[in-house]
Amino acid sequence: MLDGGSMITKERVNILMVDDQPAKLLSYEAILGELDENLIKATSGREALEFLLKSDVAVVLMDVSMPEIDGFELASMIRQHPRFHRTAIIFISAVHLTDLDRLRGYERGAVDYISVPVIPELLRAKVSVFAELHRKAQQLRALNRELEQRVVERTQELGNKAEALELLNSQLNRKNEQLDAILQTAPDIIFSSRGDGSRDFLSAHFFEYTGASAELSLGFGWIDFVHPDDRSDIMSHWEKCLQSREIYEAEYRIRGQAGEYRWFRARAIPIRAQNGEIVRWYGTCSDIHDSKLLEQSIRENSTTLEKVVEERTEALRHLSSRLMRMQDEERRRIARELHDSLGQELAAAKMTVDGITKQSSSQLKDQSAQEASGSIDRALQQVRTMSHLLHPPLLDEVGLVSALRWYLEGMTKRSGIETTLEVQPSSFPRLPPQFETAIFRIVQEALTNVFRHSQASHSQVRLLRNENNVVVEIRDDGKGLAEDTTKFRPGTVGIGIGGMRQRVEEFGGELRLTNANPGAVVEVIIPVEEQARDRVLATA
Known part of the structure; x- marks a missing residue:
């Protein structure tokens, strides 16, 4: 009930239903009929836009898939009009929508999705909520107009409030006395500064700690009690805040009566005049010495x-x-x-x-x-x-490539898995014995895993040497690896893969596992530049 006896009554709002299939529109009309709202049907996006330009609409219920203009395009057109920025749009879709489709809809202004088959109670409840929100918004605008009128009327009464202002001034004086008591008993140093940054007030705690007088401390005199190593930084930061008008925060050491220094954290906020100019600063300075020492101790212990x-x-x-x-x-x-x-x-x-x-x-x-x-x-x-x-004796006698060729021939005969070797460059150079042994063992373990687990019929070993690295790739056409194994998640990596990975890391290299669809790829990259080679030989 409003003053003056006016009653807020329910006014019907327009609900626009858009679908290129009249049968669906009839079913939506039957479901939403109980809401007692104005139900408008449109069989195309163009027809819906024509109605929207002429009338106010609370909720738009539309199909995603429509000819000419689909639901996404229509929603985008509706949102472009300033009058419909807050109009609720609900999509109804008979096809499965991906998360990207839903995101696309929300970006174009949709507030909800409903999938087919439509649950009547759910559709009715959602539309009812948005219709009621629209109705409340209309009522709120009417109330705002009435309140504005009341403000005008009440403003005229302010001339009769002089006595009330005198009472308020008296109360304010009492509040100031209470504030003074708080300032005197607060454990922190409380200060205020003029617009230029010079301090015109310091609470009693500052004088008790430093033993200084007000004459020596106000203005910029308090700087003399700051540790010499901190003065330049805090003054530079203070001047920066005066220019940028940002909140001032700093940590510095202040000298006590006995000459000892303790850490304090200062924080001050600016007070602005109506024109935006800073007229005062109010702040506090808290003792953080004990926590600072603890922080330093933790940092040293961590190092x-x-x-x-x-x-x-x-x-x-x-x-x-x-x-x-x-x-x-x-x-x-x-x-x-x-x-x-x-x-x-x-x-x-x-x-x-x-x-x-x-x-x-x-x-x-x-x-x-x-x-x-x-x-x-x-x-x-x-x-x-x-x-x-x-x-293999070949590994020591003639090198890695010959040893791998011998091993792959035997692997093909023993396992029935056709295995080939590709070497680049064709005149592959000899490597330090530790490198060659490690690479041979990695290929041996990888092919053993292919034989035991992959169910492959073909496998390939590629050995490449470039300026900085040796790259070994073992590929098969089997069933592939579990996703967790390719990411080396704990509990999914066996002894074989774990051993390969450790061998590679000993030489500063990297082991990668990927699925090739079909099959899997084991890729080993080992640096062979001079620094890496010296590191490996130094551990030999």
Whole structure:
């Protein structure tokens, strides 16, 4: 109820429904009929625009997909008109909309989306809310006009308020007395400054701490009690705030009566006249000495801790490098043992058994001797294969490329996976032994994973050398890797990939895992510039 007995009554608002299918418009009309609002139907964007230019609309309910002008274009046109900046637009879509489609709609002014099939209660509730908001806005504008009229009337009564102003002045004096009491008892230093920055008031706490007099402290005299190392910075910052009219904040040390310095944090805000000119500054100065010392202690401890962590990390890196070298040396030793001892003894046994055939014996003895000889041949082949796998002699004798070609040929025969090698440049240079061993082991582990897990039929190894890096790429046409594995998330990386990654990082390189659809790609980039090579050789 308004003064004067006027009652705010419900006035119907216009709800515009836009769809190129009349059947849908009829269904929306049936659903929204209970709202008791004016329902207007339009079968095209053009018809909707014609109605909007003539009438006020609270809610526009429109289909996204329409001929000529679709819902997005219509919403953009509506928003361009100043009168419809706040008109509620609700999209109805029969197709699945992506998040990008929804974002596009919101950017063009949509306030909500409703998907087909439409739930009548939901549609009715949403339209009702926006219609009521529009109605309230209209009512609010009417109330504002009435209130403006009242302001004019009440302004005329201000001439009769002189006695009330005298009472207010009396109350203000009492408030000032209370403020003075607060200033005298506050633990912080409270100050005020003129527009030029010179201080005309300092609370009692400043004089109690410094032992100074008001004559020596007001104006710019307080600067004499600031630590000499801080004066230049705070005055420069203070002058900058005077010019920019920004809030003043600074931390500096103030000298106490006994000559000791403590840290304080000052903060002041400007008071402006009606023309925008600063006429005063009010601020406080809080003792932060204890927290400042604590902060410094934490910073020093943090630096020390970071240094310890770096030292421990470097020690672990060297230890890991040493363990990997020892592992390679052990493999070399096992390879020599298998080849020189077990291989020689099996060869001798073979010659002994072969000698049986030269003696006069039965056919059965000959057959047994031949079978024994064949078994020993196979054992010798297995020993040689095992020896080469542990550490291929070719790697030391003729280099990485020959060792990889030998290993890939054996890989193709053993696994049935056709594996090829591409080398660039064709005259690939020799690398330091540590580099070649690491690259061979990485290729060996990657192809083992291809054989065990990928279900691939083809794989390819590419070895490239440029000015600064050696790049190794192992690609297959299998089922690929899990997404978490390609990102090296904890718990998803096995020992094989973990070992490869550690080998690469020992040489300052990078291991990348990606899916190629089909298959996966393992890419290794190892720097071979002089600095990296010197670092690796220094740890050898």
